[in-house]
Amino acid sequence: MKVAYASYSVIVTVAIIASLGRPIWCQTCGTEAYGGSPSVDFYVTTPDKSPHTSEMKHLDKAVTVQLGSNVTLVCTAKMPLGFPPYLRSYLEPNLIKLFVNYSFIREFNCDKKPRKVKTCSLSLVNVKPGDKGKYFCQAVNELGCTYKQLKVAITGGEQEGQEPGIRQGRKTILSKFKRSLA
16 A cells, blocks of 8 residues: 555656646756756857857757758756766766657767767758747766756747738738729
């Protein structure tokens, strides 16, 4: 009977935690490095601009990119400072995972070796409306994990909720109306 109650309380606890708005894969992670977990920075670069991390220091970072442009999402994980040197192998970020809209991204630029500073990137080439969403970077070492979130919004192209034909139809009707007044 105790086992049934224990498993029930675990399920309830997981359900409560999952309802807090964090993705399920990072329930044991935090947004700040703690207890030896790596520190994480997550930002966007474009071919014509340098990284603008100084503008994006809070958890819920957001960036707006132009439809058809090229951007790179960069995730940098660093070994935490202030720990004894003999723990180095435990403290180096050994895994970085990227997610978009809570789905794991399998293909991105990242090596598999543990390092003091590990940088991985995801290039979005010819940005499409489907590229918008919440991107997450999760860095893991032997002592814990940390994650950061970046919201990507897309501008340009058709206005949201309007079909191309509808916009074109409005322009045609407006031009006919103007001609009839002239």
